[in-house]
Amino acid sequence: MTTTLVPVFAALGDETRWSILAALGEGDASASALAGRLPVTRQAIAKHLAVLQDVGLVEPIRVGREVRYRVIGSQLSDTAHRLDAIGAEWDRRLAAIKEIAEGL
Amino acid sequence: MTTTLVPVFAALGDETRWSILAALGEGDASASALAGRLPVTRQAIAKHLAVLQDVGLVEPIRVGREVRYRVIGSQLSDTAHRLDAIGAEWDRRLAAIKEIAEGL
DNA sequence: CTTGTCTGCAACTTCATGGTTGCAGATTAA
DNA sequence: TTAATCTGCAACCATGAAGTTGCAGACAAG
Numbered sequence: 512m513t514t515t516l517v518p519v520f521a522a523l524g525d526e527t528r529w530s531i532l533a534a535l536g537e538g539d540a541s542a543s544a545l546a547g548r549l550p551v552t553r554q555a556i557a558k559h560l561a562v563l564q565d566v567g568l569v570e571p572i573r574v575g576r577e578v579r580y581r582v583i584g585s586q587l588s589d590t591a592h593r594l595d596a597i598g599a600e601w602d603r604r605l606a607a608i609k610e611i612a613e614g615l
Numbered sequence: 616m617t618t619t620l621v622p623v624f625a626a627l628g629d630e631t632r633w634s635i636l637a638a639l640g641e642g643d644a645s646a647s648a649l650a651g652r653l654p655v656t657r658q659a660i661a662k663h664l665a666v667l668q669d670v671g672l673v674e675p676i677r678v679g680r681e682v683r684y685r686v687i688g689s690q691l692s693d694t695a696h697r698l699d700a701i702g703a704e705w706d707r708r709l710a711a712i713k714e715i716a717e718g719l
Numbered sequence: 720c721t722t723g724t725c726t727g728c729a730a731c732t733t734c735a736t737g738g739t740t741g742c743a744g745a746t747t748a749a
Numbered sequence: 750t751t752a753a754t755c756t757g758c759a760a761c762c763a764t765g766a767a768g769t770t771g772c773a774g775a776c777a778a779g
Contacts, residue, residue, distance in 0.1 A: 526621055601688035605685075646755090661757080732768085736764090747755095
C-alpha cells in the first residue's frame, strides 16, 4: 500500500488528531469511548478517525455493536523513513550545488 | 531549535508547498522567480514561504534587492527522525498491550 | 417487546487558509 | 534623476475543514 505522502502529513498536522492517536496509544477504543476522554464531540472524533483511516494511520475493528480503532505504528515508521529519504536527497543535492558554486 | 512537530506536518501537508520545495531543490530562488515557474501568484508563494520559514524548513537570504530562499534539508531529516521515534514508541507500546491481552 | 446505547448520516455554523488584486516602499540600473 | 523591478502590506473572496446539534437506524440487554 503506497499511500501518497502529502495527505498523511496533512492528517498529522492537527493537534486534536494527535491527542486521538495518543489516547489510542493506551489501547484500542471506540469513537464514543474517546469522546469521554477528549474535550470534543463523538461526531468530531468520528470525522478525525475517518481522516486517519483514509491515510492508513488507524484501522477499525468491529467488536459487537461498537467499532474500536487501532493505531498502525508501522505506517508512522514508513512515513518517517520516506521523509528521511527525502531529507537525505535534499542534503545530497544541496551539497552538489554548493560544490558547483564553489567552482569545483 | 526544538520546533514543535505538529506545525511542521501542517506545513508539509500542502501540495503547493511541496512544489515550492521541489523548485527550491534546483537552487535558491526568490518568490518572484518561483512565481515564474509555478501556476500561482507571487504573493501566494510569499505566504507559503513565510509558513515554511516559520517552521524552519526554509531560510531567507538577501541578495541585493531580492530575497532568495534556501531549503534546510536537516530540518526534514530531524522531523523524520522524531516521527520515527514516535512510530517505534508506538510499536513498543502496542507490543506490550498485545502481551497483556494474551495473558502473558 | 422495550429500553439503552452505539453507530452513521445530514445540515449548519464558524473560522482558518489558499488564493487573488492592488498599491506603496525600496533599491538597483541606466 | 528617472525608470524598472522587486519586496511587503492590506483588503478581499471562496472554499474547506473543524466542530456542533439533531435524528434515524442497528443491536444488545433487560
